[in-house]
Amino acid sequence: MNSSILPKRLVTVQDVARAAGVSKATAARVLGNYGTASPAVKEKVLAAARGLGYRANELARSMTTGRSQTIGVVVGDIENPYFGQAVRGISDAALAAGFNVLLANSGEDAAKERSAVQVLLGKRVDGLIVTPASMSDTQHLRDVQRSGRPLVLLDRSLPDVTVDAVVTDDRAAAAAATRVLLAAGHSRIAYISATASDDPVYRGPHQISLSTVLERIEGFLAASRDAGIDQPERYIRLGAARRGMASRIIADLLTGPERPTAILASDNVVAFEVFKTIRSLAMTIPQDLSLIAFHDADWTSVTSPPISVISQPVYDLGASSAAVLIDRITGQSETPARRVLPTTFIARQSVGAPPTLRGTARSAEPAGSQPKRG
Amino acid sequence: MNSSILPKRLVTVQDVARAAGVSKATAARVLGNYGTASPAVKEKVLAAARGLGYRANELARSMTTGRSQTIGVVVGDIENPYFGQAVRGISDAALAAGFNVLLANSGEDAAKERSAVQVLLGKRVDGLIVTPASMSDTQHLRDVQRSGRPLVLLDRSLPDVTVDAVVTDDRAAAAAATRVLLAAGHSRIAYISATASDDPVYRGPHQISLSTVLERIEGFLAASRDAGIDQPERYIRLGAARRGMASRIIADLLTGPERPTAILASDNVVAFEVFKTIRSLAMTIPQDLSLIAFHDADWTSVTSPPISVISQPVYDLGASSAAVLIDRITGQSETPARRVLPTTFIARQSVGAPPTLRGTARSAEPAGSQPKRG
């Protein structure tokens, strides 16, 4: 009959105390497991609590202690399996240490990220893990830092915010993948990134707002230049995240006079789009085009041919960032550190020699590549 | 120099009041945006707040109001893209309604689920969304219900808990998929589920602890029997979740005398394992074996051949459950409802005619199936 909006006042310490015939302070001590109480009283209180179905109000507890045993996580997009795995890592590590996880989505939008951070801060999380959506719009993150709440950056670091960060070795990974393609004989290698950009053409580092993206591009360029490739940046394309954009970019790329013979896809979602586009163009991997993708997502291992990938320790990235954060929270404060986790190159069958001549017989040699060194 | 464990006391209403030269009550009114205050005072307080960098302590606010504007979500495994999408749906809908999301992982373990629920309840979430790990171990969920906190079950329903649930039409979906295989000429169809079980052989509904699984099996059996298949349950296998188990199950299945000619995989993860196993056995889909999977995961569209799937509206499942929950929280209380979202069958190329004779020429007819009705 009651409209259930008022959820029948819950049992409090006071109630238990009354039922057990002791003072509120004593009941609180045994229920909160602090201070001292005689075994007899302890039992009496616990019995009463059990009988009444007492459950502590963590809100009230957090308010007095100032600690909520909760960490806030702001992630680009949980729907993306990459972040899904990372969140799982965070969540497992947090749980093991007795912390809870408050999750928020930024949709890779700096404004939303700011508001998420504020809300989380308002809820008095003990610390924050954030995958910053932008390298430039970071005032709110510096505010967190200034407020004294521990902050750990996940997957991406920020040059102007001196704070803990757990990232993968993007530069080395991109360079390694590039070298694999170079070793297979490619000289026209396209690098396709999801990073938001009005103009898909790359004009320089100022366009890039994410450290991860920047480092990968740097690794790609460095490896290319080392191999004597002229103007490798010609083949960099941005903004492939929006639906349909990837295929337009690739179509553009493949119709030009000096079309690339290999593609390096900067993340899993882009790679997926790239793969589908290539297939819809009736091109064959690796005979017509070689492909390497970042992140060892499920699908890359079951396509024909399976895709060679740069495997990133995503779960560990999450677990490790949570561990770092919790260390900070519990006071093991060292100086801010940038923890870099290594990546592995997994050679499958998407890399082959470049087509020797346009339109002539396809190179029939066995697909796949065994790079001597990562 | 300070050890930073004490995060420098934050600015409170009292501080702002003092700075603005008004009473705490007045400052609270303008900062909390309730009651009345003259424009002049309002401005003075806001200016002071701005100057001091005031941010409300949501914990304290929640404690007095009794509402935390937070919903708790307990999910089987966020790492699973299925749940990832659902969580995204929840999170988007919640955010839009001004709610935050506290996320917990149960790892499909009822005990962990119980503890997660308790913690969330302790944090005084305004409501809960749970994907129950078990149909039998549900006392904690009934407790939630009894405590008056709104609860919505996601993806799975519980016969003995009368509470809101948002699920997909599993029975119909399984039946439709089964009919597709029957229509293609198959009479020996294997159903492989991930549901935990010591013994992979199906002995009856009592073994099953999830409504979803149960309904799918029922749909499969019903459609099979309608088509006059004798003892279709012979081909049901459970416990394919554990690594390596799927391949053993399939190997067993395919070496028997009356080996199945088609497989219906009860979820995406299982289907993935099944696919890889089939390929490692050097069998061809759909010539040697037809395959249909639940959930339109990324990878199913890029394999060769692409896999026909039962597409489930996972994002909507999440968004819808959040909407139902929030309706409940804000008082639009109707009677508990079970909302069933429809699924769609997506025909790709993994279904063909069964091999006519063992070892003879493979059926060369064009793969793919166009079921007349779902």
Place this chain on the structure above:
DNA sequence: AGGCTATTTGAGACCGGTCTCACTTGTCAA
């Protein structure tokens, strides 16, 4: 027994908000 310390217990302040209630002031109609 008396004195001293260690342990157990209770009273009440406190965390940072909200909210009720009473008081002051201003406006307008009678």
Place this chain on the structure above:
DNA sequence: TTGACAAGTGAGACCGGTCTCAAATAGCCT
């Protein structure tokens, strides 16, 4: 001029825990 009523403001209780401090009780030694 006076009364009624609305708007603005302040004092202080309250939410449900924790924590400090002092009082009460117990245990031990000489």
